[in-house]
Amino acid sequence: MANMNPQKMPMPEQAPDIRNKNFDEVTLGYTPEMAIEEAQRCLNCKHKPCISGCPVQVKIPEFIALVAEGKFLEAAAKIKETSALPAVCGRVCPQETQCEQKCVRGIKGEPVAIGRLERFVADYAREHGEEKPEKPASNGHKCAIVGAGPAGLTCAGDLARMGYEVTVFEALHTAGGVLMYGIPEFRLPKEIVQKEIDTLKDLGVEFVLNFVVGRSETIDELFEDGYEAVFVGSGAGLPTFMGVPGENANGVYSANEYLTRINLMKAYQDGAETPIFHARKVAVVGGGNVAMDAARCAKRMGAEEVYIVYRRSEKELPARLEEIHHAKEEGIVFKFLTAPLEVLSDENYNVVGLKCQQMELGEPDDSGRRRPVPVEGSEFVLDLDCVIAAIGTSPNPLIRTTTPGLDTNRKGCIVADDEHGITSKDGVFAGGDAVTGAATVILAMGAGKRAAAAMDEYIKNKQ
Amino acid sequence: MYQILKKQTLNANTKLMVIDAPHVARKAEPGQFIILRVSEDGERIPLTIADFDRKTGAVTIIFQEVGATTMALGRLNEGDCLHDFVGPLGRASELEGLKKVAVVGGGLGCAIAYPQAKKLHEMGAEVDLIAGFRSKDIIILEEEMKAASTNLYVVTDDGSNGRKALVTEVLGELIDAGNQYDAVIAIGPMIMMKFVAETTRPYGIKTIVSMNTIMVDGTGMCGGCRLTVGGETKFACVDGPDFDGHLVDFDGSMRRGAMYKAQEKASVERHECNLLKQEVK
Numbered sequence: 001m002a003n004m005n006p007q008k009m010p011m012p013e014q015a016p017d018i019r020n021k022n023f024d025e026v027t028l029g030y031t032p033e034m035a036i037e038e039a040q041r042c043l044n045c046k047h048k049p050c051i052s053g054c055p056v057q058v059k060i061p062e063f064i065a066l067v068a069e070g071k072f073l074e075a076a077a078k079i080k081e082t083s084a085l086p087a088v089c090g091r092v093c094p095q096e097t098q099c100e101q102k103c104v105r106g107i108k109g110e111p112v113a114i115g116r117l118e119r120f121v122a123d124y125a126r127e128h129g130e131e132k133p134e135k136p137a138s139n140g141h142k143c144a145i146v147g148a149g150p151a152g153l154t155c156a157g158d159l160a161r162m163g164y165e166v167t168v169f170e171a172l173h174t175a176g177g178v179l180m181y182g183i184p185e186f187r188l189p190k191e192i193v194q195k196e197i198d199t200l201k202d203l204g205v206e207f208v209l210n211f212v213v214g215r216s217e218t219i220d221e222l223f224e225d226g227y228e229a230v231f232v233g234s235g236a237g238l239p240t241f242m243g244v245p246g247e248n249a250n251g252v253y254s255a256n257e258y259l260t261r262i263n264l265m266k267a268y269q270d271g272a273e274t275p276i277f278h279a280r281k282v283a284v285v286g287g288g289n290v291a292m293d294a295a296r297c298a299k300r301m302g303a304e305e306v307y308i309v310y311r312r313s314e315k316e317l318p319a320r321l322e323e324i325h326h327a328k329e330e331g332i333v334f335k336f337l338t339a340p341l342e343v344l345s346d347e348n349y350n351v352v353g354l355k356c357q358q359m360e361l362g363e364p365d366d367s368g369r370r371r372p373v374p375v376e377g378s379e380f381v382l383d384l385d386c387v388i389a390a391i392g393t394s395p396n397p398l399i400r401t402t403t404p405g406l407d408t409n410r411k412g413c414i415v416a417d418d419e420h421g422i423t424s425k426d427g428v429f430a431g432g433d434a435v436t437g438a439a440t441v442i443l444a445m446g447a448g449k450r451a452a453a454a455m456d457e458y459i460k461n462k463q
Numbered sequence: 464m465y466q467i468l469k470k471q472t473l474n475a476n477t478k479l480m481v482i483d484a485p486h487v488a489r490k491a492e493p494g495q496f497i498i499l500r501v502s503e504d505g506e507r508i509p510l511t512i513a514d515f516d517r518k519t520g521a522v523t524i525i526f527q528e529v530g531a532t533t534m535a536l537g538r539l540n541e542g543d544c545l546h547d548f549v550g551p552l553g554r555a556s557e558l559e560g561l562k563k564v565a566v567v568g569g570g571l572g573c574a575i576a577y578p579q580a581k582k583l584h585e586m587g588a589e590v591d592l593i594a595g596f597r598s599k600d601i602i603i604l605e606e607e608m609k610a611a612s613t614n615l616y617v618v619t620d621d622g623s624n625g626r627k628a629l630v631t632e633v634l635g636e637l638i639d640a641g642n643q644y645d646a647v648i649a650i651g652p653m654i655m656m657k658f659v660a661e662t663t664r665p666y667g668i669k670t671i672v673s674m675n676t677i678m679v680d681g682t683g684m685c686g687g688c689r690l691t692v693g694g695e696t697k698f699a700c701v702d703g704p705d706f707d708g709h710l711v712d713f714d715g716s717m718r719r720g721a722m723y724k725a726q727e728k729a730s731v732e733r734h735e736c737n738l739l740k741q742e743v744k
Contacts, residue, residue: 171682173500173507173547210549212682216486237684241696248689248696248715250722257685265506265679271733273506273532274679275726349718396683398701 003040006109011116016329020299023185023268026326027091030120032072039068041105042112049102050114055446056083056154060099060114067117076125079118080133084157085150085196085445087126088179090119091188093442094320126195135204139163141459144227146213146399149177150441151233151432153200154448155455160203162456167227168205171212174264177235179441181264182256184293186300190263214398219406219428228462229427229455232414233448234399236433240392242285246343247389251277251351255286255294255390262297276301279386283307283354285340286390287316292323294388295332306332307382311339311359311372337361339372341379343387353381393438403428413437421451429455464544465499468521473603476528477571478537479513485520487512487550493578494556494673494705497522498681500547501535508532509678509700511575512551522550525574525603531730552681553704556671558582561645563589565637566612567630567659569651570596575673576650577604581611589613591637591644595630595655599623630655631662644668649708653717660708670708674699676716677723690716 012028013019019026030038042064050060058079066075079086095101095115103111143159145152148170156166174180179193201207213219213234222230239254241247258276261267265274282298284291287310298306308327310317313336317324328334337359344353358378361370400408407415407424414423414430421429431447433439469481487497496511514523528537539545556579564583568576573594584590592612596602598621609615616637618628634647646669649659656672663670676688676699683701690699693710697703 171549172680173549210547211486212549212552215551216490216549237682239684239686241686241689248691248719250719254686257679257687260679260685266504273504273730275506275723275730277722349715396701398683 002043003037005041008041008110008113008116009034009038011113016326016331019186020296020330023300025189026186029123030116032070032124035067035072035117035120036070038113039064039117042068043104045104049104050099050112053099053102055098055442056089056449058083058086058099058118063121064112064114064117067121072121072124073128073130075121076130079121082449083445084154084200086118087122087192087196088150088188089442089445090115090117090122092183094440096321098442123192126192132202133199135202136161136163138165138204141165142167142227143455143459144169144222144230146219146230146232147171147177147234147432147434148175148197148207149233149235149432149444150179151235151434151444151448151451152177152231153197154445155231155233155431155452156205156448157200157203158449158452159455160200160205162452164456164459166205168207169211169213169216169222170207170209172264173209175207175209181260182290182293184259184263184297185268186296187293212398214402219399219403219425223427228459229429231421231448231451231455232399232423232428232430232434233432233444234396234434235444236393236395236413236438238394238396238412239389240394242340242389242391244340244342246345247387249343249345249351250349251279251345251386252343253277253386253388255284255290255388256393258294258388259290259297262301268297268301277386279303279384281305281382281384282386282388283309283335283340283382283384284388284390285309286392287312288318288390288392289320289323291390292319292327292332294390296327296330298386298388299330299332303386308332308334309338309340309354309356309382310334310336312369313337313361316369335382337372339374340387344381351385351387353383354387355379355381393433395434395437399434411437418447419450420454421447422454427458429458464546465548466544467539467541470539470541473525474601476537477525477574477601477603478528479523479525479574480536480539481521481523482545482548483520484522484548484550487522487548488515488517488520491515491522491551492555493558493582495551495553496681496704497524497548497550498552498678499524499536499545499549501532501539502546505535505546506532507547507679507681509552509675509681511673512578513574514578514581522548525571527571530727531733534731549681553700554702556648556673556705558586558588561586561588563642563644565591565593565634565642565644565647567593567634567647567649567651567655568595568608569630569649569655570601571603572651572655572673573604573608576648577607577611579648579650580608584611584613591642592616593618593630593633593637595619595651596624597621629658631658634659634662638663638666638668646671649673653713653720656708657713660711660713664709671705672708672711673704674706674711674716675704675720677720690719
């Protein structure tokens with residue numbers, strides 16, 4: 001008999017006023033008992049709507065049934081059949097708009113906590129001597145992956161499982177993309193990401209770090225080196241600045257720079273070589289997950305006051321509800337309907353404030369959201385010593401400017417069909433943020449997965 | 464890992480290293496740079512590619528020991544390895560079509576100016592190379608610069624090598640003497656580049672400067688290296704490092720360059736303490 005509790009099993013977490021002073025993971029994960037109890041809430045329904053909500057089609061009811069029986073390692077193996085990074089996805093996927101949104105139990109209560117169960121299973125397997133995957137026999141064909149973020153890692157994993165010799169080229173000194181430099185330790189411990197990457201190495205995937213495709217070598221040269229198909233998963237890492245006067249002052253960061261210094265370069269640790277500005281009063285401009293991450297990092301770096309400055313209202317915030325909730329608990333102050341006008345600085349060029357303007361919502365714009373309109377005479381100044389711009393990113397122009405024949409749109413995104421990742425250039429496939437602009441980890445993974453299938457077909461048809 | 468093939472001391476705190484980095488050597492062009500990390504916990508620092516050999520896969524860097532990371536780098540020896548070494552980064556200098564050029568290097572900037580002078584010289588251009596140093600004992604690459612130029616003018620701030628002058632004085636004299644330069648290329652401390660740009664501005668001579676801003680990734684993903692050029696925000700790591708010296712906001716860049724001064728000082732002190740501890744043992 002299923003557990004008919006309408007509520008999800010709650011997940012233990014660090015208390016807000018303790019966790020906002022450390023970088024340890026906020027949520028602590030289920031115990032085996034909690035996992036089994038939650039797994040028993042799954043009705044194992046015939047039409048399995050949850051699977052259709054998952055971009056990589058994890059066999060959700062099957063793995064949950066194994067959890068309910070206490071067969072955790074078997075459950076982990078079941079997930080790994082389709083997902084390369086379960087410990088990551090269980091933590092950072094917006095399940096509320098994906099698998100859990102489709103869950104039948106969600107109609108009359110809370111859906112089954114699929115994400116928390118996936119996370120539990122992956123963590124359990126990692127901590128209890130999960131067997132290393134066997135390296136598949138080579139089929140003699142070589143594929144290249146540009147970028148070691150979620151899209152590239154997923155594509156690499158799938159191709160390796162099919163027997164391809166896969167090389168991943170990564171510009172930074174660490175693989176993982178946004179999982180390493182963007183999402184903070186307290187949401188996604190880097191050790192866990194590294195372990196998932198190591199699993200890919202066990203499958204035979206080769207990683208070439210410190211290699212900037214477009215500079216170190218072009219995509220055409222990768223083909224000359226014998227790669228038969230190339231997947232571009234180079235992301236959308238180019239930060240957008242606010243375009244207001246004063247934003248080159250000392251103390252103004254892009255969220256990318258602030259988060260890279262903290263997460264990738266570990267500037268939060270005592271004695272770290274990479275410096276970071278220890279701000280007292282910070283405003284983060286923007287309302288997405290990246291803005292929440294930057295604000296919560298700033299708090300943990302010791303800032304007394306941290307504001308989120310967002311030009312629309314709370315209802316339009318693009319960040320996940322859970323992140324907004326966590327941010328509020330940790331003492332982040334939200335300034336809604338507020339737009340930045342100018343960064344104010346002193347004679348030494350250091351930030352002293354942000355001149356803002358109150359907004360009101362007008363008619364809906366192209367995106368369907370109501371457009372913010374300035375309220376005249378409503379200017380005010382927030383006293384600050386640091387401003388972090390988290391208003392979006394776009395694809396880096398390096399690939400587009402060095403790859404003849406690769407079409408991009410006016411936003412600089414690579415043009416590729418959604419189903420297969422096929423681009424305008426023969427043998428080149430693309431997916432993730434490089435195609436869609438900044439989106440989510442799991443959508444990038446789904447695109448990597450579909451492209452791997454298409455690359456396999458492409459190479460087979462060529463023979 | 465990237466092995467140090469050769470290490471040479473050029474002056475008291477300036478060292479040259481040849482690094483085994485075939486990926487970088489294969490595509491490097493004058494004006495481009497690399498980013499390195501000395502160790503696994505190290506920070507990423509940019510250094511200009513001073514020379515390269517496509518055949519052997521070797522890349523030469525020249526650095527001054529000014530902070531914790533460059534001091535740690537300076538302590539490594541031949542046979543040791545750097546943890547990370549990525550490049551070539553940035554855009555190559557646009558040297559095509561230049562027939563007569565003045566290349567101005569200041570201090571360590573001479574190491575950066577050298578590959579440009581060398582390439583121009585090889586292309587058959589007439590190269591007047593003006594190299595400025597604080598004093599005689601820190602002069603570097605004199606023979607190499609001589610070989611890479613038509614005329615070499617070495618000056619020092621204190622006159623210890625014969626001529627006491629600033630590079631801008633020499634440049635001004637050469638222009639006034641009727642030298643018609645297609646371009647002036649200035650590389651060195653920002654304050655020097657600023658004054659070179661001011662020297663050429665009244666004459667309308669195209670002046671290219673190489674901007675040495677603070678960088679993290681060096682691939683265009685953070686904007687830490689941003690500067691204002693002609694009123695627009697540019698990223699030195701991908702749009703540069705070369706820019707039109709008459710359009711660069713040098714004052715703004717110099718102030719951004721000082722952003723982490725206090726922390727850099729603390730980091731150096733921490734390193735020195737560690738060194739002392741080691742020596743006591």
